[in-house]
Amino acid sequence: MNKLSSITTVCLLSIGLLAGCSSSKTESTATVAPTSSEVTPVSTSKVKKDITLTYIASQDWVKDGEMKLAKKFEAETGIHIDYQIIPADQYTNILKTKLNAQEAPDIFGGQSGKSDIVTQYNVEKNAVDLSGEEWVKREDPLSIEQASVNGKVYALTVWDNTGSWIINYNKQIFQKLGLSIPKTYSEFKSISQKIKDSGITPIYEPISDGWHHVLWFPEIGPRFEEVTPGLTDRLNTNKAKFADDPTMLLALTQLQEMNKLGFFGTNAFSDTFADTEKNMASGKFAMTLNNPSEPANIEKAYPEMKADNFGFFVMPLADNQILNVNPAAPSKFIYSGSQHIAEAKQYFAFLAKQENLQAFLDSEPKFSTLNFPNLKDKFTPEQKKFFETYKKAGTVFQTSINYLNAQWMDIGKELQAMLGSTSTPADVLKSIDKKRESIAKAAKDPAW
Template sequence: MKKSMWMLTVIALVAIIAAGCGGGNTGSSGNSASPAGSTNSGTGSTSGTKQNITLTYLASQGWIKDAEMQLAKKFEAETGIRIDYQIVPSDQYFNVLKTKLNAGEATDLFGGQSGKSEISLNYNVEKNAVDLSAEEWVKREDPLSIEQLTLNGKVYAQTIWDTGSSFVIAYNKKIFEEHGLSIPKTYEEFKALSQKLLDAGITPLYEPIADGWHHVLWFAEPGPRYDEVTPGLYDDLNANKKKFVDDPTMKLALDQLKEMYDLGFMGDNAFSDTGADSAVKMASGKYAMTLAAQSIVNDIEKADPNVKADQFGYFVIPLADNQIYYINPGGPSKFIYSGSKHIDEAKQYLAYLAQPENLQYMLDNDPTISNLNFPGLKDKYNEEQKKLMATYTKKGTDIQDYVNYVNPQWMDMGKDLVAMMGNAMTSEDVLKSIDKRRADMANVAKDPAWAK
């Protein structure tokens, strides 16, 4: 086991022990920030009476940004309600969350990915989460995001996320110009330019496989391309009329991903590389591209002020010759645990975060986002992002947010892809494995499409 992975495992175990000792509502220590803001759950308006309450909040690493923590401090100053954030490494988070939910010891608030199959199977929200349908902010949140949080007509979480700025390939324009390269429109063009970079001593891609989840994006995000090549594929998958292993375009994309790894386009240390190092690695000039959130350009400039954000451009993942801009209307979301003793206070906090001025504060003070999924906000799209959206006029929803029983198996898919890259599985094996897990989840959910 790589040293970095070993360290993450140790950190996760410590987090599990600390969270277990703290219980669901006692405010045990973790990454904490003082929240504030006694708000009315329906309107988000502040009340005049301060309370002395701590809300515990379990979340995955990277989901709670500094801007939210600052709002939490303001919320605490106004209301006396403190938020105790308990942060768990991303590769261990869902196991920790499931353990706590199954034991009936979840925190007052817990984070989770949105998506119908995710919220029903992984979190069993009808049992474990509070119905938030009547909250005022539900009417303002992007309907596509709300749809991903709705089960049997009830809304169970709040998503405040940059759902429009998809993960794309950020590339160093200076390196491309120096080597006479242009944005690829096909996989073969992408392969040719990557080989040219490698021959010139530049690693084409920085890919943080060690995080366990990131490399799955290469397969899942171009989902609209699979549906384009085989019209109706998404709907047929949801109706159990087709399987992943039946689709030649999915297999092609996986074979191309494997070829990229085998040719050395991801460098020698991809299995141990982490997302936390992406900006520094890209700022070094030793890598030409990385698949990342579009805000990475700001992190790169921060890592090295001599490397400016406008030195980078964007293009979509070209596997299977994809030229569709894939959209992810979901994202990390906030659920209130049904067993919490402080449900009203947790609703106050969600209402506070969703106030327009606080949403704009998060947008203005979070360099990792360009917009949020609520109306009336002033976005921060840079010129290259505007060019990206103008270039790829055809848009579609990525596979994990449309096709059932995909998002809940994300980390397992990551393990399968690692096995494929290491020659322990074939692309066909990976697709069969995805199908098997989908069938298992569908049977647990008593999905009528699988009851044949």
Template sequence: MRFRQLIMLAAASLVLSACSAGSLGSSDDEGGEVSLSFLVDNSEDGVRIGERLAKDFTAANPAITVKVETRPQGTEGDNLVKTRLSTGDMTDVFQYNSGSLFQALAPQKNLVALDDAWTGQLDENFRTTVSSDGKVYGAPWGGFIAGAVMYNRAVYAKLNLQVPKTWSEFMANNAKIKAAGTAPVIQTYQDTWTSQLFVLGDFHNVSAAEPDFAEKYTKNQAKYATSAAAIKGFQHLQEVHDAGYLNKDFASAKFDDGLKKLAQGEGAHYPMLSSAISTIVANYPDKAKDVGLFAIPSDDPARNGLTVWSPAGVYIPTSTQGAKLDAAKKFLAFIASPAGCASTGAASPPVGPYAVKGCALPADVTQVAKDTQPYLDRQGGSSLALEFLSPIKGPALEQITVEVGSGIRKAADGAALYDKDVRKQAQQLGLEGW
């Protein structure tokens, strides 16, 4: 499983039969009724959520029917979306990524800007990822995912430990956990993508210390190796290894092994994306309540906060016009409402907070989701992951973080190597300053 796959929760290959050509982009039906076509990815969650939203929206708006169409995931799906937009053959509404991939769709040219009142109820983190030149273009598809430390609450309760906000508090907890005979920090380097969270999940702390880091980084004016804040993620990898706080099989363990250790209390901490709780719920349902979450600790407890990955968005292409455009705007307003959040949650239990003010998590949501919510509720308590603020992410990061986390390479050398790794990508993107 790759990093992006876990973020998108794309685990299945269920594909619905394609709607007929007559139902896609067809003119409004007689009698004032409107039929909207809605393109979603073909993951199991994507299909379930799309179908439930369509059903519940039509129940509240009987004159508007929403028909779901599916597309592949990954690069094939990306290319299909771009092709259909460029040829004017896109469905009336479609679901797609937010952030840099959204920007690659040339929203000002290809998408309908939204000036509806509901956009003022969007979480600011999400709004940033679906905006261009101050205009909002999307409604949120699901909730936020956090890059943080998932921890075993039963271990914490047994040892009378408190959730740490600072790195020194975290390391002190690790010492007590090791003394009690439990692995303090789980790492699963056989699946190399899992090694990145101490770096990527630390970005809130980087931006809190250096608010302009993302902008300077994109312009080649800031580096991981020379930023006192940004290098700490690499230093954290080295420190937990050098202190002997990792599970003994960290080099050969896989992602599923890590989740098992965490759920069963064989390890206390697992730096991971919060969406991983879905696998724990599926495989260890009686242990899911024992798993909580806290932000990557920082040096300053007053500025400690959570790094979040924004939900995908739902957009309207400029090819949608007339009565269909009015209906499509109503559909997006529904998605970005408490009723839409409830519909989404009924189709797929939320793994994190919704991106709409007034959308409350259900009472039976996981502890991981509950622990994530206060960070988003607190002013300055959360920040977007760097990939939503900069298009630069080097392909070798997961190999470099494995080396640093395994004691093969020092933190300073790893950070410097990663700075070199991103140069080629930045040049391919044609960014200024590279």
């Protein structure tokens, strides 16, 4: 991915190097920045400012389209954006360390989510209240809800709000083998076995990144809720446990079985998410778990493999047939201790301009729309067919269940052990409960 020459790619080997991540700041010629509780209007001044805003983010959270807009923003204002991109498996710990040391950059990236932005980032202390910004009135209310605490908005989210993680399948392979879209796990298992018997690996699952394989579990949270109505509320009030839910146990048992049967191939533990397009374009894999916009990304990288060669269906673990929706997404926060709060707000306002949102959407192959109104979407006939097929939708568990998303990478390690048969599905669920309890108590949740 092409990046601005000014980007610093941070690969930290130890927390002791954290001080090196903090870039020096050029003092603004503007007046002293207000506190995080004050609302600062966006400057309309045409005078350029020689200022650098440092922005720290996890891998894959900053798209090429935003970087192009940053160049435009700098040309118009003189305000330079210095992106510091950190590997996903290191990002949360590094950001927390910086926040705790009160050495965070001007802008920091973080996953939105009503409970996560409190437990992970303590936004009421560490982030600026953005409630008075103009774009708040236009952003999707579901996105705003996931970036808010006690009625105050703390982040700008610019993301594809239809980016559900679903099965992308090669229609040519399915047609050649006479396969139909499965509606149950039994049917899914049957078609996967037929694909494997034909010499094609059924599913491209990049486990090595540590995060992707986790999606198979919390993303089908709406199915868990459907089987046991009220489960979400009981989990959030500490009246139910993951380890006691038979549908969760069933889903993880099926996921483990898929790997044992060889549906992920022989290299899943070393396969990487970055190689998804290459491997799906090769025809050596029939399916992968990705967003509805992934086929366009495959075609862009490998023009011989057309996007319309791929179709979609939801993950059928535990016989799920509900579309998984996640209104939370990678978001941008302004650090309350920044010396350039006004300029950071100016950058947010710039990104949220209608013409810039459209330019960002047009340039990002993985997105078909954004969480702002009146934009020209890029839905293909196949995507429209998919959304018409799965009209029943529900919110994924990492967003609807407190203290779950915060342990995503830990769950990834637990699932790796389970897929490697050194632990069991029951062990994974018990571990999730234990970590939820620890996080809840640290947050002084009265339910715990």
